[in-house]
Structure formats: C-alpha cells, structure tokens
Amino acid sequence: MNRRLASLDSWLGVTIFLAVWQALSALGLLDPRIIPSPIAVVAGTASHLTLAQFLGDVEASLFRVMAGFLIASVLGVVLGVASGWYPLVGDLLRAPIDLLRPIPPLAWIPAALIWFGLGEPSKVFVISLGAFFPAFTNTLAGMRKIDRDILNAARMMGLSGWRLLYRVAVPAIEPDILTGLRIAWSLSFGVLVAAELIASQSGLGNLIVRARELGQIDLVVFGILAIGITTLLTDFIIAQFFFRFRLRWYVKATTAGLAGTRER
Amino acid sequence: MQSPRVERVTEAVANAGSARPKIEILQVSKQFPAEDPARGLAVSNVSLTVGQNEFVSLLGRSGCGKTTLLNMIAGLVAPTQGQIAIDGKPVRGPGPDRGMVFQSSALFPWLTAIDNIEFGLVNRGVPKVERRRHAQDLISLVQLSGFESKYPRELSGGMQQRVAIARALALDPEILLMDEPFGALDELTRAEMQDELLAIWQKRTKTVVFVTHSISEAIFLSDRVIVMSPHPGRIREQIVIDVPRPRQRASVQFAQFYETIQRAIE
Amino acid sequence: MSDTLGTGSGPDGKAKATVAPGQGECRPSIEAERQPGWAVSRHLRQTGLPLLSVAVILAFWEGAAQLGLFDASTIPPPSRVLSTVWELQTLGFPRGSSLLTHMGSTLGRVAAGYALAAVLGIPLGMLIGRSLRASRMVLPIVTFARSVATLSLLPLAVLWFGVGEESKVFLITYGCFWVLLTNVIDGAKNVDPALIRAALMLDTSPRAMFYRVILPSALPYIFSGLRLALGLGFMVIVGVELIGTSIGLGALISQARTFYRMDLVFAGMVAIALFGLLIALGLSWLERLLLPWARESK
Ligand SMILES: Nc1ncnc2c1ncn2[C@@H]1O[C@H](COP(=O)(O)OP(=O)(O)OP(=O)(O)O)[C@@H](O)[C@H]1O
Ligand SMILES: [Mg+2]
Numbered sequence: 001m002n003r004r005l006a007s008l009d010s011w012l013g014v015t016i017f018l019a020v021w022q023a024l025s026a027l028g029l030l031d032p033r034i035i036p037s038p039i040a041v042v043a044g045t046a047s048h049l050t051l052a053q054f055l056g057d058v059e060a061s062l063f064r065v066m067a068g069f070l071i072a073s074v075l076g077v078v079l080g081v082a083s084g085w086y087p088l089v090g091d092l093l094r095a096p097i098d099l100l101r102p103i104p105p106l107a108w109i110p111a112a113l114i115w116f117g118l119g120e121p122s123k124v125f126v127i128s129l130g131a132f133f134p135a136f137t138n139t140l141a142g143m144r145k146i147d148r149d150i151l152n153a154a155r156m157m158g159l160s161g162w163r164l165l166y167r168v169a170v171p172a173i174e175p176d177i178l179t180g181l182r183i184a185w186s187l188s189f190g191v192l193v194a195a196e197l198i199a200s201q202s203g204l205g206n207l208i209v210r211a212r213e214l215g216q217i218d219l220v221v222f223g224i225l226a227i228g229i230t231t232l233l234t235d236f237i238i239a240q241f242f243f244r245f246r247l248r249w250y251v252k253a254t255t256a257g258l259a260g261t262r263e264r
Numbered sequence: 265m266q267s268p269r270v271e272r273v274t275e276a277v278a279n280a281g282s283a284r285p286k287i288e289i290l291q292v293s294k295q296f297p298a299e300d301p302a303r304g305l306a307v308s309n310v311s312l313t314v315g316q317n318e319f320v321s322l323l324g325r326s327g328c329g330k331t332t333l334l335n336m337i338a339g340l341v342a343p344t345q346g347q348i349a350i351d352g353k354p355v356r357g358p359g360p361d362r363g364m365v366f367q368s369s370a371l372f373p374w375l376t377a378i379d380n381i382e383f384g385l386v387n388r389g390v391p392k393v394e395r396r397r398h399a400q401d402l403i404s405l406v407q408l409s410g411f412e413s414k415y416p417r418e419l420s421g422g423m424q425q426r427v428a429i430a431r432a433l434a435l436d437p438e439i440l441l442m443d444e445p446f447g448a449l450d451e452l453t454r455a456e457m458q459d460e461l462l463a464i465w466q467k468r469t470k471t472v473v474f475v476t477h478s479i480s481e482a483i484f485l486s487d488r489v490i491v492m493s494p495h496p497g498r499i500r501e502q503i504v505i506d507v508p509r510p511r512q513r514a515s516v517q518f519a520q521f522y523e524t525i526q527r528a529i530e
Numbered sequence: 531m532s533d534t535l536g537t538g539s540g541p542d543g544k545a546k547a548t549v550a551p552g553q554g555e556c557r558p559s560i561e562a563e564r565q566p567g568w569a570v571s572r573h574l575r576q577t578g579l580p581l582l583s584v585a586v587i588l589a590f591w592e593g594a595a596q597l598g599l600f601d602a603s604t605i606p607p608p609s610r611v612l613s614t615v616w617e618l619q620t621l622g623f624p625r626g627s628s629l630l631t632h633m634g635s636t637l638g639r640v641a642a643g644y645a646l647a648a649v650l651g652i653p654l655g656m657l658i659g660r661s662l663r664a665s666r667m668v669l670p671i672v673t674f675a676r677s678v679a680t681l682s683l684l685p686l687a688v689l690w691f692g693v694g695e696e697s698k699v700f701l702i703t704y705g706c707f708w709v710l711l712t713n714v715i716d717g718a719k720n721v722d723p724a725l726i727r728a729a730l731m732l733d734t735s736p737r738a739m740f741y742r743v744i745l746p747s748a749l750p751y752i753f754s755g756l757r758l759a760l761g762l763g764f765m766v767i768v769g770v771e772l773i774g775t776s777i778g779l780g781a782l783i784s785q786a787r788t789f790y791r792m793d794l795v796f797a798g799m800v801a802i803a804l805f806g807l808l809i810a811l812g813l814s815w816l817e818r819l820l821l822p823w824a825r826e827s828k
Contacts, residue, residue, distance in 0.1 A: 006666050013667030034689055087575070095580030096587060102806030103799055104765040107780070109772060110787035110795045114604060186677065193679035194769040205682065212685040220685050228678035235677075340727050358730040370728040374746040374823045383742070384732035415823040428728075435733065 036218040041225075044218025048211070058230065060202040064120065064195075065188045068127025072188075073181050075128075076135025080180075081173075083136075084143020085165055097136065105130030105191045109198060123195045130191040131184035138180025142173030178242050182235055189231045204230065286439065286471045287314040287337060292346030294332050306332040308496035309346070319465060319472045321482035321489045324529065329497025330475045331367060334441050337473060338364050350439065363437030365445040367475075369428040371416040377427045378403060378412040384435040402430035405460065421448035426457070433464065439471045446481065455513075458484055462509065479529075483521045484511055491528040501528045606793040611800060614793040623794055624785065627777055629801055636767055636778045636805070639695065643702025644763050650703075651710035651759075652752060658711075659718025660744065672712055680705035680762070681769045698770050705766040706759035713758065717751025718744060750824050753817050760813060764806055779805070 018038050024030045025037030032040060083090035108126050116122035146169055154168040196205025204227050211219035289312040298304025307329040314320050322330045335341040336348055339357040348355045350362070371380050378399050385395035403412055406426035416424050425448050432440065446454045462485065465472055476482050482489045486505055493500040503525055507517060588608050594600060595607035602610065619629045658664045680701055691697035721744050729743045771780025779802050786794035817824075 009666035091579035106769040231677040364731040370724040387733040
C-alpha cells in the first residue's frame, strides 16, 4: 500500500514537471527556438527522424558501449580480484593504477585518436578506460572488506586456494562487483556521448550533432532525452539480469552453511 | 522470614501504594501497523502508576513491549488508546521533566563524549564555563575521566552507555527513563554503576522507570518490579521489594525474590 | 599498522552508503594474513613494490623508446614528456599560453560551476530530504537528470548561454548539481531516528534539531557527494574544452592532437592527472579536518 503511494508520488512529480514545462511554453514564457515544449519535441522528432534512423543510432551507440564495457569489466573484475587475493599483484598494480585513475577518461580521446584513428577502436578504447576504474576499484574494495570469519569458516570446511577464491570470496563480493559494473556502465555512456560528439558519423551523440547542424532544436532535446532513457533502461536491465543470474549461481554454488552470509 | 509479596494485576491498576503518583498510565495500548494486527499489538491495556521518587523496574521477555511503554511515557510514541499523565498533566510529547537513556546508546557520533553530555545544556543556553564544569562532574561520576574528548566510536559499548547516562543526567530531570542502560556492561562495572545510580537516585530524589533483562538487577535496585508478558504486551504481575537498602546481593531473601520473579516470567 | 580487515568496525559503517568505494589506501591483502613469512616484510613490500613497479615501467618505456622499439612520436618516452612540460611552461602552446594559463582557466571554470552546484544543491537537498513526499516526487526527475549525459547538453548550453564561459560553467554546474543533490537528499533522509529521539529528550528546538542533529549527521553524505561531483566536474570540463575553446587543459590536448604533437598531449594529460590528484587530496584533507569523528579508527 505504502509502495503504491510512493510510485504515485513519483508519477505525480514527473507529471507536474512536464505540465509546468508545457504550460510555460504555451504561455510564451519559454522561447520555442531555445527550449521547445514537450509536445513540440515529440512532434518535431516524428517529422525529422525515422524510426530506422533512430534505431541505427541506438545500435551504433550500444555496440560501442557494450564493447568497451565488456573489455573493461572483465579486466577490471579479474585484476581487482587478483589484487585483493594476491598481495604481490595488489602491490604491483596499485601504483600505476593510482597514477592513471585521476585522468578523466575523456582526456584520453586525443591520444586515442592519434593511436587508433577516427574509427571504432578509438571510441571503444576510451570507453573501456572509463569503465575500467570503477569496475576495478569496487571489486578491490569488496575484496578488502570480506569478513575474515567467512574465509576461515570455509577453510575449516576444507576449502583452499582457487576453490576458496571462486566459491567463497568471489560470491561474497558480488554485490560490490555489481555496484562497480553499474557505475562503469553509466560512466561508459557519458564517455560515449563525448566521443560521438567529437568524432563520429553515427550514434546518439552524433544524432545531436546532426540535429544541431540542421537547426532542429526539438531533435536535439529528443537526443538528450533518448540518451538519458537508454542509460536508465540498460542500467535497469543489467541490474535485473545480474540478480537473476546471481540467484541461480547462489543456489548452485553455495553450501548451506555459508548461505546466510552472502546477503549481507 | 516473610515470603515476598506478589500481587496479581490483570485488569486492576498496578499501584504505587501510598506515595503520590508521579506517573499515571491508564489503560494504555499501542497498536503498530502490521499485516497481522495481533502481532502489531505491542502494549495491550496496561495500567500502572509510579509514585514520586519511586524506583520501578520493568522486566520481561524480549518483545513484550517494555521499550514501547517507556517511549510512550517519554512522549516519543503516542498511545493508540488510553492516557498517560505526569503530575496529573497528560503527556503530549517529550518534556524537560523527563530524561531518557536508550537501549542503543544513541550518542551523537560527531560529538566527543563531553560534548554529548553538554548537548542538552547547550540547548538550554547554559554558559560555557558552567556547562563544562557540570559535564566534568558527570564524567567523573560515570568514571570516564580521561575519555572526555574521545568520539563515541572510540569508546567501548559500556563506555558509550555511561556517556549516555551522563547525558540524560545533565539536564537533571525529575523522571529518569532507562532502557536496559547497563546491558552492555561487564559484571563489575555493572555493579558499580548500580551503586552509582542508587546514590544519584537517593541524593537527587528522582523517579526512575528502569527496563532490564536481569532479575537480580531489578531486585537490587527497585522498589517494585513489574513483570510483563508478550503477545500482546501486558503487565502480568508486580512484586514489591520491601527490603531496606543497601541490599545484599547474596542474601537468602534475595534468592527468594529471584525465584518468585523467575516463576512470574516462566 | 592498523588492520581493518574484519576487526573492530565501529557501530555504524552505514554512513558510507553512497560513498564511492575505494580510495586506494594500503590495507593488507587477504592472503598476507596466512603467510607469516610475508607478513614480516609486509611494510617493506607495501611501499617498495609500488615504487618499484612504476620505476620498472618507466625504465622499460624509456629504454624501448631509446632503442627505437616503437615510434617515439606516437608514444613519447617519459624524458620527452618532461622536457615538453618545461617547454610548455616557458614557451607555451599555442605560443604565449603557458601551462599555468591553461591550468588556471580550467580551474576557474570548475571552481565556478562546482561552487554554484554546491550553493544550490546542498540547501535544496536538505530541504527535499526532510520531506518524504518531496523526495519521492523528485526522485524520478533527479534520477533521470543524472542519467542525462552532461555533454549531450552542450548544443543547448551554447544556444542558451553562447560560446563563452557561461555555457561551460553551466555544464559543470549541471553535472555536479545532480550528483550532489542525490547525496544530500540521502543524507538528510537517513538520519538515524534514534538520534532524533535522543535529541527530543534533550530539549532540542526544531531549529537546533536541524543545525545540531540533521546537518551534522548528513555531513558525511554531503562530503561524498562533493567528492563525486568534483570528479564529474573535472570530466565535464575536459570534455567541453576538447570540443570548442582555445584555452584550458582539454583545449590544450585537443589542439596538440591536430598538430600531431603526442608529447604535448601527454604533457597535458600529466597536468590533468596532477590537477585531479591535488584536488582530491585537498578534499580528503578538508574532510578529515571537518569530520574527525567519521575517521576509520583513532
Ligand atoms: N516501530 C514499530 N513498528 C512495528 N512494530 C513494533 C515497533 N516497535 C516495536 N514493535 C513491536 O512491538 C513489540 C514490542 O517491542 P518492544 O521494543 O517494546 O519490546 P521490548 O520489550 O523492548 O523488547 P527487548 O527486550 O528486545 O528490547 C515487538 O513485537 C515489536 O516487534
Ligand atoms: Mg527494548
């Protein structure tokens, strides 16, 4: 009951926001050449953009983000786990990673363009750089705060080495990994848009560039909203997928004695 | 040797005897919102009066509504039925006449021990020098000299609880509501703190409502022990401890009270 | 050496809820616990190995470049980058714009946008967070506004504010504002009710409740918001400068690219990294100063 009330409030908030926006436009308080009304955005988009074009842009963007994200998350999670588990790896990796981390991923764009040219690889490279750090840092943070009692309990049950790592330690830090991957995902989108604004022939960022060049401000607004919605929607899908997958794995891999500890 | 006085109080008011009532609780119930209304009934039709300067303990199993009852006296939780009055005036909210020590110490983590103690004094606008002196006295009272400028997370659970006691005492309330204040203390400190509490209670003439899980603590401290039972939370029995203080923790009489109360709880 | 693995955690570790995890402090790794031999030299390893790894990487990089194993113009060696930093400061690129000029201009923009976001976001977040209804109503809007890639607003910003400083400051403010707002709302919302009750029993007026209980209790969240916002602000400004200006660190590396001056690109990146590092250090110093009670241990 409470929950329904909460979502009602949420819808109310969105409705009020859109209504005020539309009303201000209708009253002429917002210059339509500068801020088109919600209805104008929808109408303008319908006339300027075909569905096929739009889907093409979405596909191009998603491909880039996915490629960069996958590379980064595999590398980030594997290196994060290794750094937490083997002190030698952790100590060796720490300094170079700490030195690179303060560089915003976008600052790699010029270098990437020189190294990889204007094509896809440079975008994927920059996106994966952006996504790597959150994936790595969160995984490592998870590894560092694993409850030692869980590990000791597992050791007392005869687990050690690799098996201890992948049957106890990794499941224990799954929530941290998920957090890291979600941050990585939304950061990937931010980087993607910048990359597409700077050098690209397709994608949602490029949609905005094209619309601006043609002076279709309604389409620019649509592009901005589309990027936001795509980010939110895909983030939601990732979280859902992860929870399902995690649950299956959880049933299969964890012994009854350790089950309770994972949810914390 | 006389046997302990046990009174059956089911519907009747648990009485304070001759003393003038300080706290009057009249047929109070508290229903929390819950799927199953029976489970949400934390306190059911409880009546109790506490006399001026009386020391009353609430005893009972976990979940029998002790904290809820205390919160209602404090004015932090409103009863769904019935009335609570202090000095004849109905309780509408927290007031300066009541101080509380919470089950979890509820110290402000961003304040040092001494600043926590001074919190209420600052609210009252007590000048700095005066409130520092007052707080220092309380620090030594709860035996925390040397830990004044430690933050709560740097103190052990027992030390935190003692800061919380000092914080409640700082405003010198007429009524002291204490929710398992010594639960986190070791046996020795606990005995010391019990002595201190009695000393404060006698010197400053306070009315105390004291929640505890420890039967012997209740016997050692109280004028009266109220035994509560859960689901729904009710008063089951009250036992008057008419033993002069200072009491001997290891006396035969003590053991008799212990047995009686244990039987009352079951 | 303090050992924070699993031991002596304070009563509430939950203030960390929205804090981006993992400022890389040195804590012993898990395996080290089991290997007494390792433990003896742990301290040595923890300071020595990172230095060693960086030194080895730099040495190999330099050596390989000197031996001509790769094209030094696309991957300039450390010595070259260093001399370029010097050249950049003395001669400037474009000529006359020294490194400090670029840094100053970037810093000015970030500072303005960040400060504006803080001035707007902190009070507003505290207000919204204290009302359950309001926070529920703004939640979807805030979540969405956060998901909008800040740089995608660039065309609109230019349309609204022109190509000058205002549009850049606006974009930084936009990026920082929503992150900060989310954290401040969380902070104002997640005040431990036990503390409110305790304060109620201590003669606390509504005004004192806000300033002496709710605000201090939200402070760790506000700080984590400030930290996240700063990182984002930096990212936004670099992106904005890449696209269309002549002064600023982002502009510097972008123009260096068009001249194929990889050494300059690297020099600019070094400056950006240093910058980010310094600001992050400054912020955590400030946090230690203002929030001594939230520190891990004594
Ligand atoms: N805010 C609340 N909402 C719903 N139910 C509550 C709430 N507070 C208490 N209850 C319920 O009321 C009953 C009594 O709780 P209360 O905390 O008063 O017990 P207690 O006697 O203090 O227990 P303990 O000895 O464990 O502290 C319990 O069943 C509890 O689940
Ligand atoms: Mg209780």
